[in-house]
Amino acid sequence: MKATLIERARERGFDVAGVTRPDAVPEAKARLERFLADGAHGDMAWLETTAARRGSPLALWPDVRSVIMLGMNYGPDQNPLDILQQRRRAAISVYAKGDDYHELIKARLKEIARWLVANAGGDVKVFVDTAAVMEKPLAAKAGLGWQGKHTNLVSRQFGSWLFLGAIFTTLELPTDEPVSDSCGSCRACLDACPTAAFPEPYRLDARRCISYLTIEHKGPIPRDLRAAMGNRIYGCDDCLAVCPWNKFAQAGREAKLAARDALRAPKLADLVRLDDAQFRALFTKTSIKRTGRDRFVRNVLYAIGNSGDASLAPEAERLLDDASPLVRGAAVWALSRLKSREEFMALKRDDEDAGVREEWDAALASPLP
Known part of the structure; x- marks a missing residue:
């Protein structure tokens, strides 16, 4: 059933899939609590209000027995850092140049979830980014990659360019082995950050992150960070783009996620x-x-x-x-x-x-x- 499920996911556009247990990331709760205690979430108050549910899939849904993590490659067809030299034009994060991935991926997840229920029974819930689910550590435990020093998922096959989605199910499915951390002594992502948003490896201070500042932050951006933004007007790809594992990356195959011509270098x-x-x-x-x-x-x-x-x-x-x-x-x-x-x-x-x-x-x- 699991092999057929993964094949079904590939047919619906997902490039990688794996299964883990809902209790596979016991350290996630403490890491989240430290992040919040440091105030590193800025004015993303929803992270605080959902912290109790976010700490564990079982806190969100006590009946879950398996977590199916799926990844969809959205690798760019050109170097996203090249635009930074064109100061009269806008740099927009790779993920935002095409259709909204939330809607596309959630629709695909629902298709797969319905198929799973029809063929194996059980109950399911699907999540894409906006729910109280810590997708990245779960994806790492499911064998999709590992969380790099920039805190994002890194895949040996797709580098830093994976959208993640989750299917929670009451079914007991065989689990996958986690992928070992292969960052080694590399600091490329940390050193590339224009605003020094990483106080140490594997820790992010969102208050200094250009993605947070340009998307989530509602007021004026702090004056001491404005010059470092350059021409980045929505998100920032620097820490993702410099990862050496991107040498194995490939352009995404989902046409709806491809960059619109009007947003490549507006x-x-x-x-x-x-x-x-x-x-x-x-x-x-x-x-x-x-x-x-x-x-x-x-x-x-x-x-x-x-x-x-x-x-x-x-x-x-x-x-x-x-x-x-x-x-x-x-x-x-x-x-x-x-x-x-x-x-x-x-x-x-x-x-x-x-x-x-x-x-x-x-x-x-x-x-x-």
């Missing part, structure tokens, strides 16, 4: 002009859509400030009057990087929002070009 000047309706239209069916227009344009303005291209200043200047205080504040910072002190001071205006006024004050108090 111009900052085009993205910063998006209003809410245009934002929703451009990013329909992508994971980017959930961040909302204001946070997205905030990120684009930081990238414009980092571009060093004064011809982009008018785009930021136009947004000094945007309806969103978050956008107005980011526009102030961008202009402080692109305008001379005299030009910048000539733009100074009072703002009803305290946060935007703080941006003006901070910019004027720091050295300007």
Whole structure:
């Protein structure tokens, strides 16, 4: 039954699959508690509110007897770091350039789960990323790979590029052996991080992670981290892309996850002009859509400030009057990087929002070009 199940998963687009027990990661609870105690989750309060269920699959569903972990390769067809040299264009994380993986993978998991129930009985639940499930340590125990020093899963066959999904079942299935950690003395992922988000190997401080900052963080991004963002406007692939195990990686075979042409290297000047309706239209069916227009344009303005291209200043200047205080504040910072002190001071205006006024004050108090 297990062999047939795995074959069925491959037919539905999954590249790897394995089985583990729900109690296979007893250390997960303590690791999560330390992460939360350190405050490394930032303002992702949902990690705290779901901590009790997240610590173990049995806490989430006491009836589960086997956890089927599946991985779908989304390897890029080009080096995702190349775009970082094109400062007038936006760097978007590989996973976000195609259709939203949550919807695609969950639909496939449900198909496989229904087949399993029809052919073997039992009860099932399926999960993709948004539930209180610690997919990466479970995937490691199921033999899909190991958690690297960047805390992400690494596969000998697919490198760092696997989307994960889980099927919990009340069936007792044979388990797979975990894969041994093969990072060795390598520090490539740790050293590549632009914002030093790894306090030590195998530990991440999300508060310094560009993926967290550009996607989850709702307010202005801390000023001391903005310059390091470069032109990364949604997510960051640096620690994934530099992993030496990617030498075995291959481009993903699922067409719906492939990068859309419009998102491969979009111009900052085009993205910063998006209003809410245009934002929703451009990013329909992508994971980017959930961040909302204001946070997205905030990120684009930081990238414009980092571009060093004064011809982009008018785009930021136009947004000094945007309806969103978050956008107005980011526009102030961008202009402080692109305008001379005299030009910048000539733009100074009072703002009803305290946060935007703080941006003006901070910019004027720091050295300007």
